[in-house]
Amino acid sequence: xxxxxxxxxxxxxxxxxxxxxxxxxxxxxxxxxxxxxxxxxxxxxxxxxxxxxxxxxxxxxxxxxxxxxxxxxxxxxxxxxxxxxxxxxxxxxxxxxxxxxxxxxxxxxxxxxxxxxxxxxxxxxxxxxxxxxxxxxxxxxxxxxxxxxxxxxxxxxxxxxxxxxxxxxxxxxxxxxxxxxxxxxxxxxxxxxxxxxxxxxxxxxxxxxxxxxxxxxxxxxxxxxxxxxxxxxxxxxxxxxxxxxxxxxxxxxxxxxxxxxxxxxxxxxxxxxxxxxxxxxxxxxxxxxxxxxxxxxxxxxxxxxxxxxxxxxxxxxxxxxxxxxxxxxxxxxxxxxxxxxxxxxxxxxxxxxxxxxxxxxxxxxxxxxxxxxxxxxxxxxxxxxxxxxxxxxxxxxxxxxxxxxxxxxxxxxxxxxxxxxxxxxxxxxxxxxxxxxxxxxxxxxxxxxxxxxxxxxxxxxxxxxxxxxxxxxxxxxxxxxxxxxxxxxxxxxxxxxxxxxxxxxxxxxxxxxxxxxxxxxxxxxxxxxxxxxxxxxxxxxxxxxxxxxxxxxxxxxxxxxxxxxxxxxxxxxxxxxxxxxxxxxxxxxxxxxxxxxxxxxxxxxxxxxxxxxxxxxxxxxxxxxxxxxxxxxxxxxxxxx
Numbered sequence: 001x002x003x004x005x006x007x008x009x010x011x012x013x014x015x016x017x018x019x020x021x022x023x024x025x026x027x028x029x030x031x032x033x034x035x036x037x038x039x040x041x042x043x044x045x046x047x048x049x050x051x052x053x054x055x056x057x058x059x060x061x062x063x064x065x066x067x068x069x070x071x072x073x074x075x076x077x078x079x080x081x082x083x084x085x086x087x088x089x090x091x092x093x094x095x096x097x098x099x100x101x102x103x104x105x106x107x108x109x110x111x112x113x114x115x116x117x118x119x120x121x122x123x124x125x126x127x128x129x130x131x132x133x134x135x136x137x138x139x140x141x142x143x144x145x146x147x148x149x150x151x152x153x154x155x156x157x158x159x160x161x162x163x164x165x166x167x168x169x170x171x172x173x174x175x176x177x178x179x180x181x182x183x184x185x186x187x188x189x190x191x192x193x194x195x196x197x198x199x200x201x202x203x204x205x206x207x208x209x210x211x212x213x214x215x216x217x218x219x220x221x222x223x224x225x226x227x228x229x230x231x232x233x234x235x236x237x238x239x240x241x242x243x244x245x246x247x248x249x250x251x252x253x254x255x256x257x258x259x260x261x262x263x264x265x266x267x268x269x270x271x272x273x274x275x276x277x278x279x280x281x282x283x284x285x286x287x288x289x290x291x292x293x294x295x296x297x298x299x300x301x302x303x304x305x306x307x308x309x310x311x312x313x314x315x316x317x318x319x320x321x322x323x324x325x326x327x328x329x330x331x332x333x334x335x336x337x338x339x340x341x342x343x344x345x346x347x348x349x350x351x352x353x354x355x356x357x358x359x360x361x362x363x364x365x366x367x368x369x370x371x372x373x374x375x376x377x378x379x380x381x382x383x384x385x386x387x388x389x390x391x392x393x394x395x396x397x398x399x400x401x402x403x404x405x406x407x408x409x410x411x412x413x414x415x416x417x418x419x420x421x422x423x424x425x426x427x428x429x430x431x432x433x434x435x436x437x438x439x440x441x442x443x444x445x446x447x448x449x450x451x452x453x454x455x456x457x458x459x460x461x462x463x464x465x466x467x468x469x470x471x472x473x474x475x476x477x478x479x480x481x482x483x484x485x486x487x488x489x490x491x492x493x494x495x496x497x498x499x500x501x502x503x504x505x506x507x508x509x510x511x512x513x514x515x516x517x518x519x520x521x522x523x524x525x526x527x528x529x530x531x532x533x534x535x536x537x538x539x540x541x542x543x544x545x546x547x548x549x550x551x552x553x554x555x556x557x558x559x560x561x562x563x564x565x566x567x568x569x570x571x572x573x574x575x576x577x578x579x580x581x582x583x584x585x586x587x588x589x590x591x592x593x594x595x596x597x598x599x600x601x602x603x604x605x606x607x608x609x610x611x612x613x614x615x616x617x618x619x620x621x622x623x624x625x626x627x628x629x630x631x632x633x634x635x636x637x638x639x640x641x
Contacts, residue, residue: 003028010084011058011109022059022255026051029078030283032089038302040093041420042100045281045294046075046145049175049252053143053276054078056258057171060266061139067111067127071120071144071154073102074296075173076110083109093420095596101424115424116389117339117362118151120144121170125157128165139169139266146174147339150361161271162243169265170244170273173252175280239273248275253282292342312473315451316413319469320345322452322483323382326459327353332380333459336360338367344384344413364389368396368408375406380459387412387427387468394433402439402464409458410434415444415468416509416559422595428588430468432564435537441465441488442537444508447477450534456483470509470559491540496529501620503529503547503554507536507566510557510586516609517555517616526620528555536566541573548574548581552623555584555612562587582623584615 004021005028007013017025029051037044055078057068063083070076080098081089085107091097102110112123124142131138148154149172161168239246247265250257258276265272280295281287286305287294293307300307313321327333327349339362341347350357360367364385371381385393390412401408418425434442441461445451451469458465491505495518502521506514511532518528529547533539533556548554554574556567567585574581589605602608606615 005029005032005081005086008082008086011063011082014055014058014082019256022055026055026255029081032081033077034284034302036090036092038300041298042077042093043074043296044284045287045291047077048282048284048287049278049280050075050173051078051282052253052255052258053171053173053278054082056255056262057141057143058082059259060262061141064108064111066139066141067124068141069112069114069120069124069143070102071114071142071148072117073114074100075145076102079109080107083107093595095600099422099595100420101422115421116392117148118153120148121154121157121161124168125161125164128168132165141169141171143171143173146172146176147362150339150363152363152365158242158244165271167269168271170271172273172275173278174249174275175278244271244273246273246275249277250274252276252278310473312476313448314345314473315448315469315471316343316345317348318448318451318474318479319384319411319413319455320348322455322479323349324352326455327356330380330459332378334358334374334379334381336367336371336381336383338362338364338385338389340384340386343386344411346384364393365396368393369400371408372396372400372404372406375408376404380407380409382409382411382458384411384413386414386425387430388414388418388425390430391433397434398437402437405439405463407462408464410464410466411455412466412468414471416470417593417598417601418471419598419601420595423592426593427468428561428593430466431536431558431560431566434466435564435569439464440537441535443467443535444533445469446508446511446532446534448474449477449479452479452483453486457486457488460485461488468508475512486534489535489538489540491534491543492532493543494530494532497527500527500529500550501552502526502616503531503551504557505531505533505544505554505570506557507533507559509559513609513612514557517612520609520613521616533566536569539566539569539573544570544573545577545579548577548579551581553582553584553616553619555616556586557612558587559607560587561590563590582619584612584619586612586615
């Protein structure tokens with residue numbers, strides 16, 4: 001007997017099913033998620049938690065005419081299954097396959113792309129206002145997890161919704177988790193709604209209410225529900241005061257109640273908020289037992305949930321273990337994360353130094369400002385925030401940290417590709433957006449040991465300083481028991497000779513590529529120096545000038561966009577020195593890079609030793625020709641005499 005899921009090619013097919021069939025469909029979707037993601041990896045836990053909610057949304061609303069936005073959108077896998085992408089679902093997060101987030105270019109049903117938290121309500125309000133101005137009748141629904149309500153942007157939107165539109169639906173998907181357990185007053189606030197002793201009473205009233213939706217009785221019940229919410233369920237008042245009629249909380253795995261409630265809210269001529277309770281990881285016991293792990297992970301055993309152990313420590317783990325040592329050594333060291341204790345590795349730090357660990361929720365701007373305040377009072381805060389997420393805190397970095405020259409350390413995990421996640425998560429811009437800020441120092445380690453040294457150096461530096469490092473494991477370099485101080489702005493000379501024609505300045509993970517290029521050049525009879533640049537600001541001008549005056553070509557390698565990156569910094573310094581040594585730059589192009597595997601993406605975009613050789617050869621040939629012409633010109637006058 002075929003699965004119901006195999007018959008779903010569009011949301012129209014969902015609308016034809018009975019509640020019993022919808023419940024069967026929910027089970028089939030969970031099986032599909034567990035099976036496919038066991039091979040591809042992905043955000044399993046969040047998607048298992050919104051299966052019934054996603055089905056109900058597509059049963060009641062009609063995308064793409066109606067707009068349904070998912071905050072972050074890592075939980076939109078079911079949405080993809082129900083909107084014509086079922087046959088391609090096995091390709092999710094694979095090269096050339098479906099993206100792991102909503103993507104406007106992938107389907108008209110993806111009305112808004114996302115990848116960072118807190119964006120759904122603002123974007124939905126913009127769409128609702130656009131609809132109002134053009135006289136449209138379509139619905140706009142924003143689905144946001146409770147973790148998104150720790151994000152300042154969400155409250156900026158809430159402050160404006162009732163003022164700017166008369167009709168919009170916000171669905172608060174409450175599962176008490178982002179990646180880790182939610183923290184802070186907002187999480188406690190929402191928890192207060194669920195745990196109120198009055199919740200059961202109002203939940204029963206809500207059930208009777210949706211059954212009578214449609215006539216005068218419903219209107220009277222609505223008024224009574226509003227009064228009850230204000231007088232008996234006090235935590236909901238915040239939403240009411242902001243102008244959103246609050247409904248709930250209701251069970252997020254009860255398809256029948258979800259459909260009835262959404263059908264009612266669809267008819268409301270005012271902004272509303274529906275509070276839905278879901279269970280992250282529902283239907284897969286390993287995901288329920290290990291919610292942090294199954295928020296987002298690589299391939300796993302679909303029966304046990306076990307994953308293959310990594311052969312080496314990740315950069316995140318090296319960072320966290322080094323932080324433990326620094327905090328042991330210096331009582332002023334504190335660590336800050338913005339809802340990413342597991343991803344940054346700081347959950348390891350928390351176990352050793354709980355009093356020096358701060359999780360501020362999804363609030364990167366606040367994290368940086370909070371760090372600035374700590375630094376102003378003599379502490380040494382290390383802000384561990386992914387490169388792609390630190391972009392959100394650019395103004396506090398400039399205005400609050402660098403302008404005041406405060407000693408805040410920015411530890412930027414995922415400083416390069418976050419390969420399977422794609423463009424919303426690639427950390428390819430931080431050199432560009434940080435090196436133009438006065439007082440900032442920017443470092444990039446070539447291996448695990450150098451990362452530890454850079455963190456140690458950062459602890460001793462009395463000003464703003466940043467270190468970027470990639471996702472995943474490093475080359476396996478052992479970390480010294482006692483880290484070493486690195487002189488600020490000094491590169492490391494790895495190899496050179498008296499007759500080098502090329503100087504290769506490489507950053508971080510591309511140092512091995514520099515050594516490979518040097519070997520290839522040697523095979524063609526050309527000697528090359530290899531320099532581990534280490535700093536993008538300040539760069540080692542003394543070493544750069546030495547080689548610029550002695551070699552034919554300079555090659556720069558960086559795991560970052562070329563526009564405004566390390567190679568650009570080299571060109572700027574050569575211009576300041578009035579030196580015209582040719583520079584060949586290898587890095588990512590001026591475009592957003594799709595998801596995929598690291599090596600194939602590097603090959604596609606020319607971030608390889610072979611691509612570097614292809615760019616070097618014509619420049620070397622031209623310099624050889626120029627040198628020969630100059631020699632000929634010098635010889636001819638002598639012959640004439």
